[in-house]
Amino acid sequence: MVERTPFLNFFTHLILFVGFVLCIAPFVVVAVAASHNLRDVNDVPMSLLPGNDFWTNIKTAWTTADLGPKLLNSFIMAAGVAAGKVIISALTAFSIVYFRYPGRTFIFWLIFVTLMLPLEVRIVPTYAVVANVLSPYQTILDLTGLSWLIGKVSGVEVSLSLGLLNSYTGLILPLIATATGTFLYRQFFLTVPDELTEAARMDGAGALRFFIDILLPLSRNNMAALGTIMFLWAWNQYLWPLLITTDQSHATAVTELKQLIPNVGGIPEWNIAMAGTLIVMLPPLIVVVLMQRWFVRGLIATEK
Amino acid sequence: MEKRVTFGSWTIGILFAVPQLLLIFTFFYWPAGQAVYWSLTLQQPWGGGNIWVGLDNFRSILANADYWNSITASLVFAGISTGLAMFVALVLAALTDRQLAGSRLYRVVLIWPYGIAAPALAMAFRFILAPEAGFMAVVNQVWPGFWDPGLDGTDAMASIIIAFSWKYVGYNFIFFLAAFQAIPRSLIEAAAMDGSGVMRRFWDIQFPLITPTIFFLLVINITESFQDSFGIVDIMTAGGPANATNLMVYKIYSDGFKGLDYSGAAAQSIILMLLIVVLTIFQFRFIERRVHYR
Numbered sequence: 201m202v203e204r205t206p207f208l209n210f211f212t213h214l215i216l217f218v219g220f221v222l223c224i225a226p227f228v229v230v231a232v233a234a235s236h237n238l239r240d241v242n243d244v245p246m247s248l249l250p251g252n253d254f255w256t257n258i259k260t261a262w263t264t265a266d267l268g269p270k271l272l273n274s275f276i277m278a279a280g281v282a283a284g285k286v287i288i289s290a291l292t293a294f295s296i297v298y299f300r301y302p303g304r305t306f307i308f309w310l311i312f313v314t315l316m317l318p319l320e321v322r323i324v325p326t327y328a329v330v331a332n333v334l335s336p337y338q339t340i341l342d343l344t345g346l347s348w349l350i351g352k353v354s355g356v357e358v359s360l361s362l363g364l365l366n367s368y369t370g371l372i373l374p375l376i377a378t379a380t381g382t383f384l385y386r387q388f389f390l391t392v393p394d395e396l397t398e399a400a401r402m403d404g405a406g407a408l409r410f411f412i413d414i415l416l417p418l419s420r421n422n423m424a425a426l427g428t429i430m431f432l433w434a435w436n437q438y439l440w441p442l443l444i445t446t447d448q449s450h451a452t453a454v455t456e457l458k459q460l461i462p463n464v465g466g467i468p469e470w471n472i473a474m475a476g477t478l479i480v481m482l483p484p485l486i487v488v489v490l491m492q493r494w495f496v497r498g499l500i501a502t503e504k
Numbered sequence: 505m506e507k508r509v510t511f512g513s514w515t516i517g518i519l520f521a522v523p524q525l526l527l528i529f530t531f532f533y534w535p536a537g538q539a540v541y542w543s544l545t546l547q548q549p550w551g552g553g554n555i556w557v558g559l560d561n562f563r564s565i566l567a568n569a570d571y572w573n574s575i576t577a578s579l580v581f582a583g584i585s586t587g588l589a590m591f592v593a594l595v596l597a598a599l600t601d602r603q604l605a606g607s608r609l610y611r612v613v614l615i616w617p618y619g620i621a622a623p624a625l626a627m628a629f630r631f632i633l634a635p636e637a638g639f640m641a642v643v644n645q646v647w648p649g650f651w652d653p654g655l656d657g658t659d660a661m662a663s664i665i666i667a668f669s670w671k672y673v674g675y676n677f678i679f680f681l682a683a684f685q686a687i688p689r690s691l692i693e694a695a696a697m698d699g700s701g702v703m704r705r706f707w708d709i710q711f712p713l714i715t716p717t718i719f720f721l722l723v724i725n726i727t728e729s730f731q732d733s734f735g736i737v738d739i740m741t742a743g744g745p746a747n748a749t750n751l752m753v754y755k756i757y758s759d760g761f762k763g764l765d766y767s768g769a770a771a772q773s774i775i776l777m778l779l780i781v782v783l784t785i786f787q788f789r790f791i792e793r794r795v796h797y798r
Contacts, residue, residue: 307521
C-alpha cells in the first residue's frame with residue numbers, strides 16, 4: 201500500500217486469518233467427522249486428527265441415501281436449468297432488443313415483474329400447476345366457452361391433463377421461468393455496436409443468421425457466467441425438488457440428505473451424516489473453484 | 505437505451521419471445537393469480553369447489569397468535585443475520601482490498617461458502633452446534649445446560665442465524681470486494697499524499713463510494729433471508745422448539761402441504777409477498793437517500 205502501517209498490517213493479517221479459519225472450519229470439521237467411527241465422532245471434544253473410517257463412512261452414506269442416482273438427478277436438473285436459461289433468455293433478449301413491435305414494452309415489463317416474486321413465495325399454486333400443467337389452458341377454454349363449442353361441434357370432450365410431478369421437466373421448467381438471465385443478455389446486447397448489425401444486414405444476413413453467427417458467439421462470456429451461476433443455483437435448490445418428487449426415483453441429492461438424520465430429537469450417526477454432507481457439498485464447491493472467474497462475474501452481472 | 509438498427513419483420517421478433525412468455529404465463533402468472541383466488545375462497549371439505557369468503561382467510565390468519573409469532577421470528581432472523589453477514593463481509597473485503605501479502609488466497613477462499621447448498625451447510629452446522637457431540641458440547645461440559653437448540657428457542661434461533669450468515673458472508677464478500685476494487689487507486693493515493701490515514705480514507709472516500717453496493721446488498725440480504733432460510737430451518741430445527749424458528753416460508757410450507765390448508769397458505773403467501781414489497785419500498789424510500797451514486 202501507500203504508506204508503512206506495521207501496526208494496522210498486523211491487525212489486517214490477524215482479522216483476515218480469523219475470517220479464513222471461520223470460513224474453512226466447517227469444511228474441515230465435516231471432512232474430519234466423516235473419517236471417524238461412531239464412538240470417536242461423539243467424543244467430547246472430537247479429535248481434529250482424521251480417523252481411519254473415511255471410505256467406510258462414504259460407502260455407508262452412499263448406499264443409505266442411494267446417492268448415485270440422486271447425484272445424477274441433481275446433475276440433470278442443474279444442467280437442464282442452466283442450459284434452458286442460457287438459451288431461452290438469449291432468445292427473449294434478442295426479441296426485446298432487436299425488434300420493434302407493438303406491445304414490446306409490455307412484454308418487457310411482464311418479464312421484469314417475475315423478478316419480484318420468487319418461487320418460494322408462490323410455492324403452493326405452482327405445485328398445483330405442475331400437477332397438471334395444462335390446467336391453466338383447460339380453465340381458459342372452459343371460461344371462454346370454447347370447450348363447450350368444441351364439444352358441440354366435434355363431440356369430443358376437452359379435458360387437458362399432463363402431470364409433471366416426478367419428472368425432469370417438472371423439476372426444470374418452473375425454475376427457468378424467471379427473468380434473471382434475460383436482463384444480463386439485454387444489457388450486453390445493448391453494448392453491441394450498431395455498425396455490426398448494419399454490416400451484417402448489408403451482407404444480406406437476416407435476423408436468424410445475425411443471431412446465430414454474430415450475436416451468440418459474441419456473448420460467449422455471458423453464457424459461461426450465466427451458465428455457471430444457474431448451475432449452482434439449481435443444484436442448491438431444496439424446497440422445489442422436495443415438493444414435486446414424491447417418488448424416490450427423481451429425488452435430488454440435496455433433498456436426500458434428510459434421509460441421513462432421524463427426525464428432530466433423535467441423535468444421528470454423525471459420521472455417516474457428515475460423509476453424506478461432504479458428498480453433496482463437493483460438486484458445487486468444485487464448480488466454484490474451477491469456474492471462479494465466471495462464478496463471480498455471473499453473480500455480479502445477473503444480480504445487478 | 506434503444507437500438508438504432510433493428511430487424512423489420514416483427515412476427516419473427518415476437519416468435520423469439522414466445523418460449524419465455526409461455527413459461528412465465530404457465531409457471532408464474534397463473535400460479536400467482538391462483539394464489540390470489542385461493543386466498544379469497546375456501547375449499548369445501550367434501551369437494552364441490554371453492555366458495556367465496558372474501559377476506560376471511562386473512563382475518564383468521566391475522567387473529568392467530570402463531571402467525572404473529574412467525575412474523576416476529578422472521579423479522580428477528582432477517583435483521584440479525586443481515587446485519588451480521590454484511591458487517592463481517594464488509595470488514596473482510598475492506599481488509600482484503602488493502603492487498604497485503606496473501607490477499608489472493610483470501611479472495612479465493614472467502615467466497616466458497618456461497619456455493620454450498622443451504623441444507624448441506626445446515627447439516628454441517630447442526631453437527632458443529634449439536635449439544636451432545638461436536639463443539640458446543642465442550643462448552644456444555646463446562647457450563648452444563650448452557651446450550652441446547654433442541655429445547656431452547658433462543659439457541660435454535662442463534663443456530664439458524666449463524667448458518668445463514670456464514671453462507672451470506674461469502675456472498676456479500678464477492679460484491680463488496682468488487683466494489684472496493686472499482687475505486688480508482690489514484691484517488692486513494694492522492695488522499696494518502698494529502699496526509700490522510702487509513703481510517704480517514706476509508707470513511708471519507710471508500711465508504712461513500714460503496715454505498716450503492718451496501719444498499720443493494722441490504723435489499724438482497726433481507727429478501728433472501730425470507731426465502732433462502734427454508735432449507736436451513738427444515739434441516740436444523742424444523743420450526744421448533746415450540747415454533748421459535750417457524751419462519752414465514754416454513755409456515756407456508758407446513759400449513760399448505762402438511763396441514764393441507766391451501767387457502768390459509770395462499771393468504772400467507774400474499775402477506776409475505778406484500779411484506780417483501782413493503783420492506784423493499786421502505787428501503788428505497790428511506791435508506792437510498794443516504795446513497796451516493798456517482
